[in-house]
Amino acid sequence: MALLTPEDLENLSTQLEMSNETVKRVTGSDLKEICETLYSTKLGSQTVGIIPITAGNGVISNFTSSLLYIVEYFGLKGFITEHPDVTGYYEAVSAGADIIMMADDHIFTAHNLRNEKIMSNHVATGVIYAEIASKFKEASSKDILVIGLGRVGFAGACHLVNNGFNVYACDPNKEFLEKAVNELGIKTYCGDDRKKFSMVFEATPNADTITEGMIEERCLVSTPGIPCGLPPEIGKKYRVDLVMEPLVIGVASMLYSII
Numbered sequence: 001m002a003l004l005t006p007e008d009l010e011n012l013s014t015q016l017e018m019s020n021e022t023v024k025r026v027t028g029s030d031l032k033e034i035c036e037t038l039y040s041t042k043l044g045s046q047t048v049g050i051i052p053i054t055a056g057n058g059v060i061s062n063f064t065s066s067l068l069y070i071v072e073y074f075g076l077k078g079f080i081t082e083h084p085d086v087t088g089y090y091e092a093v094s095a096g097a098d099i100i101m102m103a104d105d106h107i108f109t110a111h112n113l114r115n116e117k118i119m120s121n122h123v124a125t126g127v128i129y130a131e132i133a134s135k136f137k138e139a140s141s142k143d144i145l146v147i148g149l150g151r152v153g154f155a156g157a158c159h160l161v162n163n164g165f166n167v168y169a170c171d172p173n174k175e176f177l178e179k180a181v182n183e184l185g186i187k188t189y190c191g192d193d194r195k196k197f198s199m200v201f202e203a204t205p206n207a208d209t210i211t212e213g214m215i216e217e218r219c220l221v222s223t224p225g226i227p228c229g230l231p232p233e234i235g236k237k238y239r240v241d242l243v244m245e246p247l248v249i250g251v252a253s254m255l256y257s258i259i
């Protein structure tokens with residue numbers, strides 16, 4: 001999984017405003033409304049304890065401060081523990097946190113201590129980016145293309161199948177593809193098939209995974225993927241609407257999913 005860099009999280013508020021504006025324009029709902037509908041819930045006044053974790057590649061300088069910004073943006077209370085790791089966990093629970101948020105290099109999780117619900121970032125991110133793609137107002141059918149069937153892509157594909165969409169998917173990893181065909185019944189799709197899509201959910205750690213043959217003019221591409229799977233020149237030529245943001249949209253999905 002591509003680890004975030006401090007640069008990825010710079011001017012997060014601007015990245016949020018821009019992607020929220022695009023989401024509103026192409027789906028008719030903003031991020032809050034999409035989360036409230038997706039999880040049929042509203043956030044309350046919970047307090048989130050955010051714990052820096054030094055494991056693996058260690059602390060990302062602006063990661064926990066970005067989480068605090070997001071928590072407060074959605075109207076929750078939050079604090080970053082003074083100490084990292086286990087000491088931080090003890091501090092957060094002792095200070096009365098309702099929700100714990102922490103991430104090592106493999107799992108980024110949110111745990112609601114009051115109802116014992118727990119969610120991972122990769123599942124929450126897959127579900128909400130797939131949901132956004134599927135709510136495209138100008139969509140020409142219920143056919144949707146999923147590019148990348150790793151743990152983020154698979155979670156999104158599963159959500160789309162469960163919501164009655166005709167999911168076509170591709171992944172160079174044959175095992176991932178077979179797993180999705182066997183467990184979700186998705187239809188395999190590869191670049192030179194003549195079918196074009198108006199809704200695309202891309203979840204790969206690779207750039208330029210989207211080619212002209214895949215997309216309809218003025219389609220919607222929804223992707224958490226860093227680097228971006230949509231080559232800028234193709235985005236311009238086909239006037240593609242792009243929803244791509246490094247952290248907020250996935251964290252919003254995590255928070256609403258455990259309330």
Ligand code: 2YC
Binds near residue numbers: 001005054055103106
């Ligand atoms: O600052 C800290 O506490 C670090 N231990 C945080 C490590 C986060 C690693 N995960 C990532 O960079 C991201 C996830 C947020 C989503 C995809 N990659």
Ligand code: MG
Binds near residue numbers: 204205225226229
């Ligand atoms: Mg990508």
